[in-house]
Amino acid sequence: MTHPAGSLLIAQDLRKTYGPTTALDGAEFSIHPGEVVAVMGPSGSGKSTLLHCLAGIVTPDSGSITYNGREVTSMSDSERSALRRSEFGFVFQFGQLVPELTCVENVALPLRLNGSSRKAAERTALGWMERLEVDDLRKKRPGEVSGGQGQRVAVARALVTDPRVLFADEPTGALDSLNGERVMELLTEAARSTNAAVVLVTHEARVAAYSDREIVVRDGRSRDMERVV
Amino acid sequence: MSIGHTLLGLLESGPRHGYDLKRAFDEKFGHDRPLHYGQVYSTMSRLLKNGLVEVDGIEAGGGPERKRYAITEAGITDVERWLATPEKPEPYLQSTLYTKVVLALLTRRDAGDILDTQRSEHLRSMRILTDRKRKGDLADQLICDHALFHLEADLRWLELTAARLDKLREAVTR
Ligand SMILES: Nc1ncnc2c1ncn2[C@@H]1O[C@H](COP(=O)(O)OP(=O)(O)OP(=O)(O)O)[C@@H](O)[C@H]1O
Ligand SMILES: [Mg+2]
Numbered sequence: 001m002t003h004p005a006g007s008l009l010i011a012q013d014l015r016k017t018y019g020p021t022t023a024l025d026g027a028e029f030s031i032h033p034g035e036v037v038a039v040m041g042p043s044g045s046g047k048s049t050l051l052h053c054l055a056g057i058v059t060p061d062s063g064s065i066t067y068n069g070r071e072v073t074s075m076s077d078s079e080r081s082a083l084r085r086s087e088f089g090f091v092f093q094f095g096q097l098v099p100e101l102t103c104v105e106n107v108a109l110p111l112r113l114n115g116s117s118r119k120a121a122e123r124t125a126l127g128w129m130e131r132l133e134v135d136d137l138r139k140k141r142p143g144e145v146s147g148g149q150g151q152r153v154a155v156a157r158a159l160v161t162d163p164r165v166l167f168a169d170e171p172t173g174a175l176d177s178l179n180g181e182r183v184m185e186l187l188t189e190a191a192r193s194t195n196a197a198v199v200l201v202t203h204e205a206r207v208a209a210y211s212d213r214e215i216v217v218r219d220g221r222s223r224d225m226e227r228v229v
Numbered sequence: 230m231s232i233g234h235t236l237l238g239l240l241e242s243g244p245r246h247g248y249d250l251k252r253a254f255d256e257k258f259g260h261d262r263p264l265h266y267g268q269v270y271s272t273m274s275r276l277l278k279n280g281l282v283e284v285d286g287i288e289a290g291g292g293p294e295r296k297r298y299a300i301t302e303a304g305i306t307d308v309e310r311w312l313a314t315p316e317k318p319e320p321y322l323q324s325t326l327y328t329k330v331v332l333a334l335l336t337r338r339d340a341g342d343i344l345d346t347q348r349s350e351h352l353r354s355m356r357i358l359t360d361r362k363r364k365g366d367l368a369d370q371l372i373c374d375h376a377l378f379h380l381e382a383d384l385r386w387l388e389l390t391a392a393r394l395d396k397l398r399e400a401v402t403r
Pocket of ligand 1: 044203
């Protein structure tokens with residue numbers, strides 16, 4: 001498969017097995033800056049494995065992943081984690097906020113880990129919390145907010161470093177439809193305004209409808225639906 | 230639902246007589262509405278005229294139900310095209326989609342492909358509605374939501390069917 005010029009992240013012929021299980025069997029992927037791509041397909045088909053490979057969390061057995069012209073699979077562990085910290089943002093099904101920290105401290109955390117001062121980090125964090133309409137929760141701890149609110153805090157935290165790629169694995173999976181849609185609306189709006197690419201794994205069609213296009217993963221193989229039709 | 234394409238699809242697995250075609254159709258797809266013989270004859274004569282089927286033999290005793298029909302190459306191409314073209318998303322699609330999935334299984338095509346193509350077509354409509362919703366007022370949002378939930382219902386049915394393809398294949402090819 002040929003990948004369109006100007007792609008930010010490209011994966012070719014990814015293979016990954018876990019013991020006897022083939023999780024990826026020649027999967028392909030590409031995404032442009034500012035593009036929202038939904039990854040769909042049945043349970044166990046390899047969607048999360050694909051996302052983890054693209055994000056440099058899991059190393060594929062073979063195949064290539066290029067981010068901004070650099071081969072991710074041949075980077076050292078420390079190069080890869082630097083890439084994750086500086087260029088990527090993550091949102092998962094369950095917010096994964098640190099329970100001991102307040103919401104604003106949670107959102108500011110990635111900036112603190114990158115060396116920002118507390119004051120500067122929390123100022124930027126609060127700006128993102130305003131955009132996601134959760135700034136009034138700044139002093140609360142994750143245990144004191146609702147699921148929908150917590151997920152918006154998690155989206156703010158994922159975006160606070162101004163990532164070039166946002167990886168979201170079932171970001172609305174634990175929410176009711178009203179909250180899920182609001183999270184998607186805010187997430188895609190924020191990503192578009194910063195020209196971030198979004199890799200969105202979801203099995204919900206109404207969530208995928210916020211994407212620009214979708215790929216389908218079946219038995220570890222991907223199908224780009226735009227290039228099929 | 231296209232009766233012509235359904236009968237053609239049934240013929241693809243082997244030549245059949247008119248009465249046999251009607252029986253197969255009723256058994257697989259006609260649960261609530263069996264075909265009339267008249268529909269079978271008029272459909273078959275149209276397919277004959279268009280070169281999609283040919284007469285493969287006639288049993289003694291005459292009568293149109295005694296003709297044996299076989300699908301032609303052009304007919305197979307026609308079935309292929311019909312199965313590969315997604316349906317326009319609209320209410321009450323189930324019977325057509327169900328028919329396509331069953332025929333794909335009967336003719337050993339990839340029924341998962343039909344699902345993927347249809348999902349893509351539905352998503353295209355859902356993106357337009359989502360966009361309209363995002364830009365619209367509350368009334369627009371409610372109207373679009375209604376349409377979105379209906380499209381989603383189709384898709385949920387398709388996903389569930391996809392998860393049961395192996396069982397369905399066993400049941401229909403038995
Ligand atoms: N760490 C692991 N160890 C062993 N097997 C794994 C591991 N991760 C994934 N798998 C297997 O690989 C296959 C693909 O899993 P993956 O999590 O990518 O699926 P998925 O498409 O995300 O499914 P779901 O929609 O249920 O989240 C599955 O069969 C799974 O059991
Ligand atoms: Mg998963």
